[in-house]
Amino acid sequence: MNSEELRKALRLYLVMGSPNCGGADPYAVLEAAIAGGITMFQLREKGAGALQGSALLELGARLRSLCAQHQIPFIVNDDERLALELEADGIHIGQEDAPAAAVRQRLKHMIVGVSAHDLGEAQSALAEGADYLGVGPQYATRTKLDAREVQGPAMIARMREGGIGLPLVGIGGIDATNALPVIRAGADGVAVVSAIAGARSPQEAASELIRILQ
Numbered sequence: 001m002n003s004e005e006l007r008k009a010l011r012l013y014l015v016m017g018s019p020n021c022g023g024a025d026p027y028a029v030l031e032a033a034i035a036g037g038i039t040m041f042q043l044r045e046k047g048a049g050a051l052q053g054s055a056l057l058e059l060g061a062r063l064r065s066l067c068a069q070h071q072i073p074f075i076v077n078d079d080e081r082l083a084l085e086l087e088a089d090g091i092h093i094g095q096e097d098a099p100a101a102a103v104r105q106r107l108k109h110m111i112v113g114v115s116a117h118d119l120g121e122a123q124s125a126l127a128e129g130a131d132y133l134g135v136g137p138q139y140a141t142r143t144k145l146d147a148r149e150v151q152g153p154a155m156i157a158r159m160r161e162g163g164i165g166l167p168l169v170g171i172g173g174i175d176a177t178n179a180l181p182v183i184r185a186g187a188d189g190v191a192v193v194s195a196i197a198g199a200r201s202p203q204e205a206a207s208e209l210i211r212i213l214q
């Protein structure tokens with residue numbers, strides 16, 4: 001996938017694991033979100049009740065296959081081994097995960113997404129071979145308990161002004177009411193967890209977001 005294709009794929013990026021689905025079946029949630037128009041998916045199985053081992057592998061394989069059927073890029077959060085086992089299209093790593101340069105080296109064929117919270121981290125991620133950046137938290141979030149201080153869309157504008165041209169997605173507390181400033185600040189898209197996975201209708205939530213983003 002080239003950089004322009006990746007920018008398009010990042011438009012509405014669903015990040016989700018079973019703990020984010022409020023008791024609903026994650027497969028059904030992802031199916032509905034795809035019907036609503038999401039353009040990229042990340043399996044992020046974290047938090048209370050998170051699946052592990054063979055149960056995680058089984059869920060991952062089903063979600064991976066659903067994404068493949070719909071040509072939705074399938075990304076795995078944090079775990080290189082799981083990404084390889086599931087033949088994922090990519091991996092997303094943060095500042096507290098394995099160093100981006102080493103992951104880039106080991107997973108040459110995959111999309112490598114890196115979290116960046118300021119211009120310095122964005123410049124380092126670029127130098128280390130990141131394909132895209134996740135910049136957050138844009139707004140207050142209750143999903144990631146160890147999230148950094150809220151940066152707001154201004155941080156994305158600062159990165160663009162600082163010469164960061166990489167595909168870039170905002171994350172953290174984003175929903176249909178506040179997605180537009182993130183795009184206007186220079187992001188290629190928004191990444192959301194609860195706005196879709198925790199919605200009464202994930203399909204309607206995704207289609208409302210995609211309508212706003214277009």
Ligand SMILES: Cc1ncc(COP(=O)(O)OP(=O)(O)O)c(N)n1
Pocket residue numbers: 013015042044046077078092093094095096097113114115133134135136144169171191
């Ligand atoms: C698209 C996207 N952006 C940022 C993150 C956060 O990654 P990280 O800081 O490693 O935190 P965890 O998600 O691992 O808790 C992300 N997952 N996706």
Ligand SMILES: Cc1nc(C(=O)O)sc1CCOP(=O)(O)O
Pocket residue numbers: 015115134135136137138140141142143144147148171172173174191192193194195
């Ligand atoms: C996974 C994640 N990363 C963040 C960051 O700031 O890097 S915030 C976050 C959680 C986003 O969940 P919600 O859309 O429900 O607020």
Ligand SMILES: [Mg+2]
Pocket residue numbers: 077078092093094097
């Ligand atoms: Mg991480």
